[in-house]
Structure formats: C-alpha cells, structure tokens
Amino acid sequence: MSRHFDAIIIGAGQAGPSLAGRLTQVGKSVALIERKLFGGTCVNTGCMPTKAMVASAYAIHTARRGDEYGMTTGPVSVDFARVMARKEKVRLDARKGVETWLKGMTNCTVFEGHARFESPTEIRVGDDLISGEQVFLNVGGRAAIPDFPGVNDVPFLTNSSIMELGHLPRHLVVIGGSYVGLEFAQMFRRFGSEVTVIEKGHRLIAREDPDVSDAIRAILENEGIRIRLGAECIRFARHKDGVAAGVDCTSGAPEVIGSDVLLATGRRPNTDDLGVDKAGVKTDGRGYIEVDDFLRTSAPHIFALGDCNGRGAFTHTSYNDFEIVAANLLDNDPRRVSDRIQAYALYVDPPLGRAGMTETEARKIGRKLLIGTRPMTRVGRAVEKGETQGFMKVIVDAVTEEILGASILGTGGDEAIQSILDVMYAKRPYTTITRAMHIHPTVSELIPTVFGDLSPAT
Structure with missing residues (x-):
C-alpha cells in the first residue's frame, strides 16, 4: 500500500x-x-x-x-x-x-x-x-555497550533493562561514574543494595569542575557507596556470587564481585x-x-x-x-x-543544577573572571530542611558583567538555577539579580547574595 x-x-x-x-x-x-x-x-x-x-x-x-x-x-x-x-x-x-x-x-x-x-x-x-x-x-x-573483555559472557543491565528488574541487587556494580550511573548508584544504595561505582577517569563526572566532582563523591561515599577511579582496564567474568569485574586501579582490590552489573557508559x-x-x-x-x-x-x-x-x-x-x-x-x-544556553541537572540528592559554562571552560576563553561561591550551610532554607550539603558557584565576565555560568549543588538546586538561566537569556548583567528581592525562606534568596560578593579569579 x-x-x-x-x-x-x-x-x-x-x-x-x-x-x-x-x-x-x-x-x-x-x-x-x-x-x-x-x-x-x-x-x-x-x-x-x-x-x-x-x-x-x-x-x-x-x-x-x-x-x-x-x-x-x-x-x-x-x-x-x-x-x-x-x-x-x-x-x-x-x-x-x-x-x-x-x-x-x-x-x-x-x-x-x-x-x-x-x-x-x-x-x-x-x-x-x-x-x-x-x-x-x-x-x-x-x-552504548562498550567492548570490555568478557562483557558478552556475563549478564548485565542497562538504563533500559534495569527498569524491568524484579529483584533488589545484593551488590550493584555500576560501570560509569557520570550522570546516569550516579543516579542509579545512590537510589539503589538507599533501597538497601551495596553499591560500587567503577569509573575509568580519575574523577567522577569529568565534564564538571573538580570542586563539584569532589563534593558529589563525598556525598555518595558518605552514604556508603564505594568509588573506584582510574580503572584503566575493566573486564568481566562469571563468578559463583554473580559477576566479577576486574579493575586496574592505582589502589584497591583488583576485582569487585557484584550480584548485578549496570553498564552506564554513554549513549x-x-x-x-x-x-x-x-x-x-x-x-x-x-x-x-x-x-x-x-x-x-x-x-x-x-x-x-x-x-x-x-x-x-x-x-x-x-x-x-x-x-x-x-x-x-x-x-x-x-x-x-x-x-540556546547549555543547561541541565544531575539528579543525585542533593541535585546539581547547571547553566552555561563551568569555571574550567570559562578560564579557557581567556576573559577576566569574577567568581562567587557560598556553601549551602549559609542558606537558611537548607538549614531548616536539614539538607546542607553542597554549594553555589557563579562565574561572571569582569568586563561586560555577563553571567557566564553557574552551578548549584544543593537542595532545590535544579529549580533555583532557572532564575540565573533566565537572566542569561535576557542578556542582562549580573547586577539584575543583585538588585532583585527574592522570597524568604527559599534557596533562591541567596543567589543575589552570591552575585553581590564576587571576587577576581586567581
């Protein structure tokens, strides 16, 4: 027909x-x-x-x-x-x-x-x-299924097949320390699984600034998630207790035994x-x-x-x-x-809200920068909720006063980042936010403060 x-x-x-x-x-x-x-x-x-x-x-x-x-x-x-x-x-x-x-x-x-x-x-x-x-x-x-040695010899999960999982893993081994892998790692740890994250790179979520990566690693490890970095050669073999994931890391045991393996290594x-x-x-x-x-x-x-x-x-x-x-x-x-301006969120808890450039990216363009940071311990709303992990960071062009980027790692960070994003789309200077009156008590109310206390990047 x-x-x-x-x-x-x-x-x-x-x-x-x-x-x-x-x-x-x-x-x-x-x-x-x-x-x-x-x-x-x-x-x-x-x-x-x-x-x-x-x-x-x-x-x-x-x-x-x-x-x-x-x-x-x-x-x-x-x-x-x-x-x-x-x-x-x-x-x-x-x-x-x-x-x-x-x-x-x-x-x-x-x-x-x-x-x-x-x-x-x-x-x-x-x-x-x-x-x-x-x-x-x-x-x-x-x-994407990477061509790791032994990967076709063992059962594994992807972000799709894990949606059909009928049992709670005793020990979930997550291959890939980026956005998808970290969300599943934290949720399954909270469900009661032992969790190990294996990442080839030398830090988690490499596209983020090192201070963001380090803070997220600390949050996850504080919940009992084991992190293995620098895994240059990842390989798999069947094991009587599930799957053996071989890792060549600078420290730690050369093999991780998991009941289930999640491949979270890209799309x-x-x-x-x-x-x-x-x-x-x-x-x-x-x-x-x-x-x-x-x-x-x-x-x-x-x-x-x-x-x-x-x-x-x-x-x-x-x-x-x-x-x-x-x-x-x-x-x-x-x-x-x-x-369009790059914007996204990582839904670990607390979430990471991102807009525009990272500090690393901004430094590469060669402009004079102003940077402001505030720990979430200084945010009243976070203190009241008992959720004070994380921090805010904003990056501004020192000459044009243009907002180049922002990271909010903390409770409500995925929502609070939107107010910064809107000012960036309006192509207004950062002073637009410093002169705004935000509602108390909210996470967003500290955004004018962090922009009002910028320091030259060193």
Whole structure:
C-alpha cells in the first residue's frame, strides 16, 4: 500500500508528537511512525520512571533520618516490588497519554513498525510504502555497550533493562561514574543494595569542575557507596556470587564481585538501521545525524531532532529542537540551536543544577573572571530542611558583567538555577539579580547574595 503525506515524523519521543500537533493544526497531513514505545526515552526508560524511583529513594532516606526531625519510627524496610510498581504506573500513564493523543489527532496517521528509507522521500513500514514532502527524524538513542573483555559472557543491565528488574541487587556494580550511573548508584544504595561505582577517569563526572566532582563523591561515599577511579582496564567474568569485574586501579582490590552489573557508559544514536544513506543524510563518525543551526540535514527536506542529532542529550533539548523547527517552518520566527544556553541537572540528592559554562571552560576563553561561591550551610532554607550539603558557584565576565555560568549543588538546586538561566537569556548583567528581592525562606534568596560578593579569579 502506498500513501503520500505532507510530513512524515519518525519517532514518538519528546519532539515528534508536539511537532505532529503543530503541523496538523495548520492543516498538514502527517504520518507518525513509532516502532516500539510511545513517549521515547524520557517517558519509558529515562526521566519519568527514574525520577519516580529517585523520589522513592528520597522518601526512604528521609524516613531513616526521622529522629533528626523529631519523628520516632521503627526500622525502615524497603518493598522493592512496590517501588517498581509505583515507577511502572508513572511511565505507563505517561506512555498511554502520548499514544492516545497521537491516535486521536486529526490529520495524523500513526504507523507502528520499523521505518526504513527507500529513497529521499519514501519510507517503508512493514507492507506500507509512504512518501512525504518533509521528513522529521526523532529516533532517539540507546545505551552504548562498550567492548570490555568478557562483557558478552556475563549478564548485565542497562538504563533500559534495569527498569524491568524484579529483584533488589545484593551488590550493584555500576560501570560509569557520570550522570546516569550516579543516579542509579545512590537510589539503589538507599533501597538497601551495596553499591560500587567503577569509573575509568580519575574523577567522577569529568565534564564538571573538580570542586563539584569532589563534593558529589563525598556525598555518595558518605552514604556508603564505594568509588573506584582510574580503572584503566575493566573486564568481566562469571563468578559463583554473580559477576566479577576486574579493575586496574592505582589502589584497591583488583576485582569487585557484584550480584548485578549496570553498564552506564554513554549513549549511541538509533540511526544505524534507518537506511539514511538512501536518503542522502550524512552522519558523523559516531552515527549522529549532522544538522545545521536550523536542524536541517544534508538533505534539505529532512530534519533531525532530539538525541539522534548529537546537539543535546536531554528531554529539554529535544523539546527545544521541536520549538526551533516549528518556529522556523510555521511561525516565520527565526530560531537557532546556537541561541540556546547549555543547561541541565544531575539528579543525585542533593541535585546539581547547571547553566552555561563551568569555571574550567570559562578560564579557557581567556576573559577576566569574577567568581562567587557560598556553601549551602549559609542558606537558611537548607538549614531548616536539614539538607546542607553542597554549594553555589557563579562565574561572571569582569568586563561586560555577563553571567557566564553557574552551578548549584544543593537542595532545590535544579529549580533555583532557572532564575540565573533566565537572566542569561535576557542578556542582562549580573547586577539584575543583585538588585532583585527574592522570597524568604527559599534557596533562591541567596543567589543575589552570591552575585553581590564576587571576587577576581586567581
């Protein structure tokens, strides 16, 4: 069967459904193709289910600290099956919502199956051959499985398969000391597992400043998580107690025995089985689709949005890709990928909120810098909540007074960072914040103070 549409969207992640909604609103016929789960990574294996588990872990951790707040309880036990059931309801409700919206959308035809290009304008889905004037790729990514010796000889988990886990690991070994790995490490430690994090680098989350990395390491180790850094040669073998992970580190035992292993070593785009070569779409050496500032590929009628374009690996960057494409194609409002400011959060507890450059990045551009820091022990709201771990750091151009970046590691840091981000987008000087009156008692109220006490970088 052959059908023609004004637009074809491949993938029902964060960008695809919203774009389908905008295109159909202006009267265009849309085919949306999804081969597996509606909602993409965020809904099914990323933000929503993992943050539901983080919330459970936070509640359990707080209950264990009840005596600090004047609450008397007995021993706190964890019903892991109920934790996972709560997670499952969150993601199933979200997935159903996306699927119902798309299948009820006027002028949108949903195809379920694997999409492959047969020409620049033709795509086959099962027995259907469909064509479109424009094509939008929102195919996302998946866990990258590194070629460690023995990795195929042992059972392992990824960020996707761990969502289906039916037991609480006795000892979870996490390979990869970055964002995904650290979130799972802390939550499973709070659920009651022993946890060891193995990282090839010489510090955790290497893209962050050393003081941020060190503070997060201290937070995790304080909860009993073992950290192994400098693991130059990681290898695996079966063991009577589970899996043996071999590590060549400068210190510590040469082998870690875990009941379960989680590989959290990065992502790869889902572009290897799309047939993009038949569409004239170029990819880079890692498989990411090359796009310009307007998210156009090397084939001008084909656009790539979300994780598959390598221009952002977050739900918010994927949704912003949709906004950029819709603004340019439908609203006569020129928007560019290069307009956006890097921003993200790491959802350990306390969370890390990040905007703009790190201090390390700012120093490399050669400007005169002003830097301000404050420990969370100086934040009244944090003291009142009994959550004083972490600190704030802001970086300013000493000449232009432009805010270059900020890190807030502390309770509410993922929310408080937004006020700094908004001033950066407004292209206003940091004094805009120092003259603002913030509400007491909040975490955000210390932001004017930290900007008001800047010192020249040494």
